Amino acid sequence: MHIAIIGAGISGLLTALELVEQGCQISIFDQQQAGQAASWAGGGILSPMYPWRYPQAVNTLAQYGKSMYQTWNEKLLPITGIDFEIHDTGMLIFDEDDFDIGLNYAKRNQEPMQQAEYLKHNALAQINPWIDPKFQHAIYFPELSNIRNPRLLQSIVAYLKQHPLVNFVEQTHIIKFQIQSQKVLSAIDQHGNKIHADQFVIATGAWSQHWAQQLNLDIPVHPVQGQMVLFKAPAHWLPTMCMNKVMYLIPRQDGHIVCGSSMAHCGFDTTPDAKTQQNIVDACLEMVPELAQFPIVKQWAGLRPSSPTGVPYIGCIPEINNLWMNVGHFRNGLCMGPASAQLLRQLMLKQSTRIDPMPYSPERLNTEQLIIS
Structure with a gap:
């Protein structure tokens, strides 16, 4: 299966890691350099600040962050030579x-x-x-x-760039999708080039509202x-x-x-x-x-x-069979990132899920926007 991931912040990169380990072919696109936006800029605390102030759905994902990063670091460090520096x-x-x-x-x-x-x-x-x-x-x-998030990002990018199943395309802005019969046929970049894949993932962080008009969705990110x-x-x-x-x-x-x-x-x-x-x-x-x-x-x-509650949107876009999203993590993208990517991989590949996917479903998008309007 060939999967195109749009966005190379921590959500897109971890999603790529999860999927490539399952034998999927990955193309990952970013409008600038990989790992250079909010993922690089954050502090790297492996817990929500004051977790009791957040919905349970945030803490359900965040509780796995440290242990999953430890596992990934053990796997990637011998190959990349870059330690995540979990402190x-x-x-x-x-x-x-x-x-x-x-x-x-x-x-x-x-x-x-x-x-x-x-x-x-x-x-x-x-x-x-x-x-x-x-x-x-x-x-x-x-x-x-x-976790020292710049080192984390450097290590994941280095690992993915050397992987035979991964194609990295930076400085490329995906601007729209070609959609027909509830399916994305291709993604189109700023030069008019068409990118074909079996499945597409939106992991565009703070820029995710860009997709709202074309997809006819309220995306309150x-x-x-x-x-x-x-x-x-x-x-x-x-x-x-x-x-x-x-x-x-x-x-x-x-x-x-x-x-x-x-x-x-x-x-x-x-x-x-x-x-x-x-x-x-x-x-x-x-x-x-x-x-x-x-x-x-x-x-x-x-x-x-x-996002309105800090609970990310993870899953298939309503009424489009091969378009997925992993966005809206607000202040907790790093600590929720590993479990978010794992959940998306399990949903995409029709595997049993570690956690209940319903609180994160993109089906929430239109109803949540009505609530906060």
Whole structure:
């Protein structure tokens, strides 16, 4: 079976991985370079931030992220030489209003990775000595990790590009489909070239509303900008991830510390804003004042593919038999990505599914748009 995947962010790349491992022939297209949009720009926390604030359907997918990335890393690392750098740091959360629900979440939802401990000041200082003493207590999630998403993307792209069943086509914008009798006959690029395949997958992230008019669907996926700041400290300087009021610090193994993040509705603009940068820096220095001694080495912004509830659309497009989608992951594309791609592969190849596919069905599209209008 030949499958054309449109979009080479984390959703498209993981979908390609899942399908090529089943012997499918894959062509993957991206309007720019593979792995260069929101997937590259994110922080890489392998859990939703405050999972109790999300629908269960988000957490159902996200709970498999870490273990599936560990499995993929073991397979790809010997071939690509690029480590995903899954970093087991744990997470400190200082939002007092979330303490009770956070402490009970793991047991209530049977998610051992979300097990939390309540820490008073002395225990908190032992786990992370750099926390400002004004934070007298926190909840600590020792099982949470982060992944170095640029390395993750580099490894997957390198693996797919060397694979004999994969054809990579970058800098190519697929603009429309040729559809007849409830079937896509071909996809057409910006030069008028026709791409033929047995099945087609839309994995175009924040750009997914592009397809709404032709498919006669309401696709409520829009870009939401998120901005990041990168500090460089000594290796292993900051021992844990930290979060307060939706702002976070994420330490990498080599001492880089990713700080974020913001939310702004500004279309497809990815220009960092100085005021937003200062807000991020101020929030992070409030948690870890000593961070101020280290240089800011980079700043950037990416575009999250927002959706009404953060629950992605995964499955076959209504009334088109060979067109599928894997879009709308909003803030949790990295941690939901592996299970999302696995679910799509199982649906496409008519295999039994690990999870119930109904909450993610694209059949929701028209009804959800009516609800939020």
